[in-house]
Amino acid sequence: MQDLASEKLTTEEGVRASPVKKPTATKFDFMVVSNRLPVDRISDDGDEKDGWRRSPGGLVTALAPMMTKSDGAWVGWHGAPDETVRPFSHEGMDLVPVQLSSHEVELYYEGFSNATIWPLYHDVIAPPEFHRTWWDSYRSVNKKFADAVIRHAADGATVWVQDYQLQLVPRLLREARPDLKIGFFNHIPFPPPEIFAQLPWRREIIDGLLGADLLGFQRPSDAGNFMRSARRFLGASVKQQQVHVKGPDGEVTHIARAQAFPISIDVDQIRELAANPDIMERAKQIRRDLGDPKTILLGVDRLDYTKGIGHRLKAFEELLREGSIKVEDATLIQVASPSRERVEQYRLLREEIEGTVGHINGTYDTIQNTAVRYLHHSYPVEEMVALYLAADVMLVTALRDGMNLVAKEYVTARSDDDGALVLSEFAGAADQLKQAFLINPHDIDGLKSAILRAVNLPPKEARRRMKLMRKQILDHDVDYWSAAFLAALEEKVVRDDS
Template sequence: MKVWTRDVLSEFVRTKLDGYRLIVVSNREPFQHRRANGHIECIQPASGMASALDPVMRASGGLWIAHGNGDADRQSVDQFDHVQVPPENPEYTLRRVWLSKEEEEGYYLGFANQGLWPLCHVAFTRPLFDPDHWRTYRRVNERFAEAVMQEAGSDPTFVFIQDYHFALLPRMLREAGSNLVIAQFWHIPWPNREVFSAFPWREEILHGLLGNDLLGFHLPQHCQNFVETVDCSVEARVDRAGSEICRGGHCTLVRPFPIGIDFDEHSDLAESESMSVHIRRWNQELSLKGKSLGIGIDRLDYTKGIPERFRFLDRLLERYPAYRGKIVFVQIAVPSRSTLPAYRQIELEVDALAAQINLRWGTPSWRPIVLLKRHYTQPEMIALHRLAHFCVVSSLHDGMNLVAKEFAASRFDEDGVLVLSKFAGAARELKDAIQINPFSIEEGAEAYRAALQMDRAERGRRMRKMREAIDQDNVYRWAGKFLSQMARIEFPDSNDPDRREFDFSLTAEKALGVAV
C-alpha cells in the first residue's frame, strides 16, 4: 500500500476540495521577507506545520493568513496586504496581519506563551494570568477574525486554524459568518480538568474552541482531557464515546491526528553527497575520534528537560568511570522567547549545570558537554544526527516532539539509538526507543549506558522499525487525514443532502491507493 506523499496530498486536495475556498490561519508565516546585503530576500522559516500545509495551499490556490513580522514584510505586499508565494513560482496568497509591539508582547509573549503554554505543559512552571495580556489576546484574535471574513466573503470556505494562539477565533468566525467549515489543530498538549480549572478565562477559551466543527489534538489522551474539561466546566451535551460536544445547536468533533515529518526529505538529505562536508566539520570541531557522541537538539525551553539530560550524563560518569574521556554530549539549545523570565532562568540553569559538570569531570583535552546556543541549518543538524551514537529527547511534557522523528529519519544506515521521554507524544508511536521517565536520574543514566552498550544488530532492528513507522505516519498523512475529516462536514448553507453521509476519508484514501 502506497504511503502519503507530497504529490498524493496535492492530488487529493485538487480532486476532493475542488470548488471550495481554503484559508489557513497561523501565527507564524510560511514565507518571510527580510533585508540582507542591501536587498530584500524571501525566506521560508523552518516549520513542520508549514511543510505539511504548503503543498495543500499550492494545490488549492488558497489563502494563508499570518502575522507579518519580517523586517521587509510591509514593503513586499500590495494594498490588500497580500503577497503571492512562493516567490519563484506563485501558487497561493499570503495575507499578512500587522501587530503593534504592544500587541505582539501581550498576545504572543504574554498570554499565549506565559499563560497557555505553561498551563498546557505540565512542567511545573507557574503560568502567568495577566488581565492586560488577556485583553490583548482577545483583540488580536478579533483582528484575525476580521481578516478571515474579509477574505472569505460569502463563498463556501474551509478555515483551518493552527494552534493555541487562536483559541477565541473559531467562535468569532462562527458568529460572524455562516458559510464556513471551521477546524483547528492544537499542537500542544491539553491538560487534565483539574489543571485547567485554575485558568481564570476557562469558559471563554472553551466557548471559543467549541466554535470549531473539528478540533484536533496529537493524542487520544489530549482529546479525552479536553472532553472531560468541557463536561465539567460548561453546559453542553457531551458524547464521550463519539468524542462529540454539542452546545447551543452546534456540534464539535474532537479527534486525534498525530503529526509527522517529511520522512523522504530527511532521509534523502542525510544520504546526499553534500553531507560529507558537514560531517567532516563536526568531526574536526568536536574531536570525536575514539569517542562516542550523544546529542540533544531543542529550543531552549523549560519543557524540554535539558538540565535533566545533563544530570543523566553526570551520574553516568560518576557510576561508570570507564566512560570518562570516552563520551561527548553535544547540546544544541536554540535561543527562544529569551525576553521572558522563565526562559532567562532556564538558560542560566543550563549554562551553570554544563559548566559544573565540565569542571567536575573535564580534562585539558576533553569536555563532556559541548553546549551550542545558536541556530543551525537543517543540513548541519542532520549531519550531527548521522554521527550520533544516541539522541536524547527528555521532554518533561510534549505534544509530539518532532526531533525524535527527525533523528530516526536521518539514520538511513539503520544505526543509532533514541532515548525518549515517555511524556513526549512521540513515545506512543516510537515503541522501539529506550523510553525513560525524565524525572529519574538513575533511569536516565542507565538508558545512556544501555544505548552505548547496545549491539549493532539490536540497534538496527529498533531503528528499522522506528523508520518504518515514521515513513508511514508522515506529515502528509497527517494533513490528508485532517482535511478528509474536514471535508465530511456539511456547510451550513449547503443544499447537498448527501454531503455528511458520504464517508469522504475512506473513499478518498482508497481511491488514491493510500494507506489509511
C-alpha cells in the same frame, strides 16, 4: 483568481507591500490561519527580489503545496510589530498579513500565549501568570485574525486554524460565517481538567474551540482532556468523540469532534539530506573535531523549561562521576537554540543550563576531551542532519511535549538503521516510536540506565529497533498528517440524538 501584488516599497519607517488590486474582493476556498505567516523577512543584504523567504518547519512544508495548487491563502502576522504589510504572493502562496502593535505582541503573544497558556498546557512546569490585560489583548488580537478570514473566505470555504495562540478564532468564525467549514489543530498538549481549571477564562477558551467542526490534537489523551473539560466547565453534551454544540436558543448548531492526528515531518527532505555526500562528510568531520570519541550523544532543543535539558545534564554528570561513562569515550553535544529571550524565566533558564555545563566541563574535561559541547545557536537543517548522522545516541528528555519532531528527524536520518533513541514518555512521539528507550525524565536513575543501555546496544538490536521506528515514520509523514486531518474535516457527521 487575480494575482496579489508582491512588490515592496522601502521607507525609513519599514517595509510595506504595494497595494493589491481590490483586496476586499479576493476570496479563497481554503485558508490556513496561524500566529505567523509561512515566510520570514530577509535582511537588507539578501539577494531575493521580494524580501521574503519561506520559513522552515513541518507545518509550512505540509501545507505550502496545497496553497500553491489550490485557491488558498495563509493568514498570519508577518513578524514585525507596528508595520503595515498588505496582502502579497510568495512562491505561489497568497498571504494575508495581520498587523500587530508592539503592545499587542507584548500582551497577546509574550504575555497570554507564552506566559499563561504555554506553562499551563505544559503541566505547570513553570507557574503560569494570569493577567486581565493580557486576556483582553488575546481576545482583541484573536478578533483581528478572525476578521481577516471573514473578509477573504469564499462561501463555504474550509478554514484550518493552527495552535494555542488562536483558540478563540473558531467561535468568532462560526458566529460571523456559519457557512464555513472550520478545523483547529492544537500543536501543544492539552492539559487535564484539574490543571485547566486554574485558568480564569477556561469557559471562554473551551467555547472558542468548540466553534470548530473538527479539533485535532497530538495524542488521544489530549483529545480526551479537552472533552472532559468541555463537559466539566461548559456542561457540554459529550458522546464518544463528539460534542453537540448548542446556540443561545438551546438548539444544537453543529457537532464538534475531537480526535488525535499526530503530526510528523517532511520525510523526503531528511532522507535526501542524509544521503547527500557533503552532509555525510560533514558528519564525519564533526566526529573528527570532537576527537573521534567512541560514543556521541546528542540533544537538540529550544532552550525551554519543558525540554528537560537540566535532567539530561544531571544524568550525564552522574554517569561521569560514577565512571559508567568516561570523558575519553563519550561526548554530549547539546544544541539549545535561543527562545523567548525577553521572557525572564527563559533568561534564568539559560543562566542555569550554562552554569551546569560549565560545572561539568570544569570537573571532567581533559586537555584532549570535552564532556559537553554546548551550542546556543540555531542551525540550518543541513547541519542538523549532519549532527543526526554523527550521533550514536539521541536524547529526548522532554518533561512535556506535544510531539517532538526532533526524535522523528533523527530516526528518519538513520538510513543504515543504526543508532539509538532515548525518548521521554511525556513526548507525543512516544506513542509512535515504541521501540525507543522510553523513560520518565524525572526518574534520574531510570534515565541513566536507559542511556547506558543505548550506549551499549548491540548492533543487531539497534537495527531491529530503528527499522521498526523508521517504517512507522516513513508511512506516516507530514503529508499523511495533513491529508488525514483535512479528509476527516470533510467527512459528513451523522448526528446521534439517542
